[in-house]
Amino acid sequence: MTLEEAIVVEHLPDAGGYWRIELRAPAIAPRVRPGQFVHVRLTAPADAILRRPFSVFRTEDDRLELLYKPVGRGTRAMTELRPGAVISLLGPLGRGFPTPAPDRFPVLVAGGYGMAALYLLGRESGRAGIVFVGGASAVDVLCVPEFEALGWEVRVATEDGSRGLRGQVTDAFDAWAASELSDRTPELFACGPNGMLRAVGERAIARGWTAWLSMDRAMGCGVGACLTCVQKVRDPSHPDGWTWARVCREGPVFECREIVWEDDV
Amino acid sequence: MTLEEAIVVEHLPDAGGYWRIELRAPAIAPRVRPGQFVHVRLTAPADAILRRPFSVFRTEDDRLELLYKPVGRGTRAMTELRPGAVISLLGPLGRGFPTPAPDRFPVLVAGGYGMAALYLLGRESGRAGIVFVGGASAVDVLCVPEFEALGWEVRVATEDGSRGLRGQVTDAFDAWAASELSDRTPELFACGPNGMLRAVGERAIARGWTAWLSMDRAMGCGVGACLTCVQKVRDPSHPDGWTWARVCREGPVFECREIVWEDDV
Amino acid sequence: MSPSTEPSLEVRLGSLVFRNPVMVASGTFGYGPEYAELVDLSALGAIVVKGICREPTRGNPPPRTVETPSGLINAIGLPGPGVAGFIRDYLPFLRRVPTPVIVNVWGRTVEEYGEVVESLDREEGVHGYEINVSCPNIKEGSRAFGVHLDMFRRVVERVRAATRRPVIPKLAPNVSDIAAFARAAEECGADAISLINSIPAMAVDIETRRPILGNVTGGLTGPAIHPIAVKLVWEAARAVRIPTIAMGGIRDAADAIEFMIVGATAVAVGTANFVEPRTAVRVVEGIRDYLVRHGMTSVADLTGSLRLEGLPCGG
Amino acid sequence: MSPSTEPSLEVRLGSLVFRNPVMVASGTFGYGPEYAELVDLSALGAIVVKGICREPTRGNPPPRTVETPSGLINAIGLPGPGVAGFIRDYLPFLRRVPTPVIVNVWGRTVEEYGEVVESLDREEGVHGYEINVSCPNIKEGSRAFGVHLDMFRRVVERVRAATRRPVIPKLAPNVSDIAAFARAAEECGADAISLINSIPAMAVDIETRRPILGNVTGGLTGPAIHPIAVKLVWEAARAVRIPTIAMGGIRDAADAIEFMIVGATAVAVGTANFVEPRTAVRVVEGIRDYLVRHGMTSVADLTGSLRLEGLPCGG
């Protein structure tokens, strides 16, 4: 965990309303593990005083790349950053994805910025598996060439059917699991909207697979001090069977059996 | 008084740390009288929420020009404005300089941004007189070519003697008044630091001349509503002989006999 | 136009009817004429003028304001023309504006409050009184009216006896139990309450080690205080049946709607007038748009519409 | 180095000596280890840990924080490991840090405050107690400890009886007479006072019309509240002879120096830790630079150095 003044190297709009920003961050970039994030200080308007968390999409020597979507005050201000600008990064933070088990078939499931969170895992997993990626429409499907370049098979699902299967990303996964999984045991790694993560976890629990979910919670400090980013997790040692975990510290990645989904407690 | 979204036409650093910004403001520009100001809304940091007042330096058709020095939070943010940017102006505001009296010899005395406040008066006075301008060093002396182009004589004083007389602007005035004024009666128009305004006023009172001083006070609303910008002025109708005037509304220009200087009450 | 596209913005406060719930807050809009060239005064719900007392007053020495993070501290100190000067210099103008005028009143003694209201009550064109008990600089003896319940009651009772026009005590924010003051206002016959006034604050120039404000301390206003105001308005409005007029850091319609959701019947725009003189007019438009978007037929449906299902009652 | 270039930053608080007057505020720095990789803990004046009570607690449901103009509302709700958990899980780490540790203590009853302090008092490595009576969520019956003088006294007296280590009651900001609480703390034997805690606040999502925070209301902190804190610290510090620890919106050395000028002996950095974890260390450096620049030999010369000549005494 380091605090570093990073320099913007390149910053361009990508598809689906996303932007890619490449930063020179020699102290942080080489130490990022798959699924970890950085906490970024933006020169945002007065009503967004906190840092903002972003998964590290790619690293290359002393540089790291983020893939983000302007959704609010902080991220909209972020799009104004020009090459040469200096921004403060805190990272790498969090407990990322574990190394894929050698006796399992790695399956990645991504929605939204999920592809950004999963790419490093794909690159460092040692061997290629399959990636399922979903989006509202064809333009929302990011990073397919990157995964293909790593030798991963990519299956796309879009809600409007403009690319790949029409439907949810889990529909594409289900179809594959029903007909192509055969006797392999998958190990799932997912990042995306809550509903998707939950659906992935339910499948894993029903079939006895392992599924690692990267959770998204609004954050304060990013380092475990403020107790903002809590997520209900199972805790057999507690009389009620659950406790709060800090997504920034114990997460963002949790095995699906750890999570207590909000409306089933 | 109008509220207008002005467009930045040109914005360049000038000498002495000053910047010139030219704005397209068709509703306001044609209506500015000499000595009036505009109240500018800047996209400043969170701790500078109010507008900032600036004298109108020049107007030309639908454009107006400001000459300003970055001294704090608002004006530093102002330097970032690029051509094409839109900023909200409120103006023209305040009671400016009166038309110079036909039977007097017009004398302008300027320090700091004073030249900006006086230029329109010089241009619209009908006939040329003499301008005294002071600064710390030669680079701080602004707008001399502009006044010369209007046919005004310009006398410079600098504290380090790097241009014109070494000393205060009032020293240059005194020298001139002693040897060159002859039997003309001057009418003084001054804008600059408080000390200079007071010195000009004292001379005028001692010699029985009229002197119009443009006062600088931090402002809130700029239109007379908040009562932030008050200046002590003589008020015979009040038992104590003084009252507060609003610099934004009753000023910024006062005849020197109206002002009650703070430490002589 | 169908009713669903043109919702009713009218609100009532005692016997008074406002065309919309958006006023301008006392001390931030002068006496009316100051902004008349810039703002369509007939588009405002009401004009609340700067505080008036019995005699002309000068207010505090400058500097009178200082900016802080997302806020403004003011120590203007209630300068004004006095009740006779107000009637002479400003009321004729205000009578011609087709918008209710609420006069903000203050006094140095309970009796003075009453006298000022009595003088104004003889005049046409004054539609109600906002009773400023919460200015940090006014107290009787050492007891500030706004933070001592007994003093507060005495002021409200005295003013109530002086007029049949709407009486709106303006609550001080620096109390630990705002609901008690809201209830006291209601019990003493107030027609509405308004809150919040500025929050006591201070700033120091660290180079000179002197207070920045001529008056040493002042009151904080602006966006910085908005979340504090929302909490206080929620508590006060729940405690009474009379309407609440909410203010504190309104920049846009969203801030105003937030106040109404927690219980305000009307709102007032303060510091934002200095930055964007047309804020109040834009807030009216924004509220109208919101009502249309949410299929609401009347702004009254917004008041107190906070949804707390499944949540702790807080507090 | 000559004394004029290396001024003394040391401050004393009862029997305790701090190497400098800059602490980190309770709840904004965890229990110490969270920031240990980023911040040189030995450069801090003291570490004030997150509030501890008798039993482990979970705190409030999320969302627990929301940003506001120049501020942050939190409704964390005092989750923690309880006193035994703190002693077991965090104290061993803290004992190895060469910086005084102040434990922030809270209870649901007067007795609980006393018991927590008694348990901690048996342990090495705890150097003082900050008594949190000002969390909006803790009250006995309906009477919150922080805003009722009688309850406040009982808590301070009970804690005082439990320890000879420094006791530092943390005052609630939402009272109309902070000086009364400061004096009560002194009378009940406190070694210092600290203020301000967060200010009650609230935010609503206008689209869903639900409170944004899981707990409905929370407390406002950050730069927005700094001018309010300066005023309260000025009032409280003037009322007592024991030292004052000031907090509220410190972003940089200037904000800290402002607190010291109005009377604080020490300061604590809170919300800013989340934004810039090294704020406290930078504040120490900035204070040192200021003292050198102003030819001051000791930071103690700053405390209460406000110059009021020629000004109204304000208030």
Ligand SMILES: Cc1cc2nc3c(=O)[nH]c(=O)nc-3n(C[C@H](O)[C@H](O)[C@H](O)COP(=O)(O)OP(=O)(O)OC[C@H]3O[C@@H](n4cnc5c(N)ncnc54)[C@H](O)[C@@H]3O)c2cc1C
């Ligand atoms: C571990 C982690 C990794 C992340 N990685 C990425 C990434 O690689 N790329 C990316 O684009 N985003 C990522 N996010 C989400 C990103 O942090 C948010 O989009 C960002 O904080 C929004 O800031 P804002 O100021 O623009 O929005 P705000 O103005 O704060 O909020 C705007 C809207 O977005 C919602 N929002 C705010 N924060 C979040 C959040 N954390 N999740 C969902 N909605 C939110 C708000 O409720 C509001 O409706 C990640 C979040 C976490 C916790």
Ligand SMILES: Cc1cc2nc3c(=O)[nH]c(=O)nc-3n(C[C@H](O)[C@H](O)[C@H](O)COP(=O)(O)OP(=O)(O)OC[C@H]3O[C@@H](n4cnc5c(N)ncnc54)[C@H](O)[C@@H]3O)c2cc1C
């Ligand atoms: C009628 C009028 C006309 C003006 N015309 C011009 C002009 O043509 N060109 C120009 O450069 N400036 C002009 N000024 C001054 C200009 O308004 C200030 O420089 C500006 O408001 C400073 O804003 P800031 O946010 O940069 O400074 P802040 O961050 O607010 O303050 C920085 C420092 O400047 C000081 N300061 C702030 N406001 C003023 C002020 N009004 N006067 C003196 N010191 C101040 C502060 O005390 C502080 O020390 C004029 C002021 C008035 C009242």
Ligand SMILES: Cc1cc2nc3c(=O)[nH]c(=O)nc-3n(C[C@H](O)[C@H](O)[C@H](O)COP(=O)(O)O)c2cc1C
């Ligand atoms: C410069 C200024 C002057 C004020 N004068 C008065 C006043 O005379 N009487 C009064 O009751 N409130 C006065 N107020 C308080 C406002 O009416 C309002 O309650 C407060 O500013 C909060 O709203 P805001 O945050 O939108 O400004 C004044 C506020 C400001 C900023």
Ligand SMILES: Cc1cc2nc3c(=O)[nH]c(=O)nc-3n(C[C@H](O)[C@H](O)[C@H](O)COP(=O)(O)O)c2cc1C
């Ligand atoms: C997330 C958060 C948690 C806090 N937890 C506590 C706490 O446990 N006990 C306490 O006395 N104060 C707590 N506080 C209040 C701070 O200690 C401090 O008084 C307040 O934040 C003001 O300082 P600031 O504006 O610099 O943040 C907390 C503040 C924040 C922001």
Ligand code: FES
């Ligand atoms: S963001 Fe502060 S604890 Fe996770």
Ligand code: FES
């Ligand atoms: S700036 Fe508001 S009255 Fe002059």
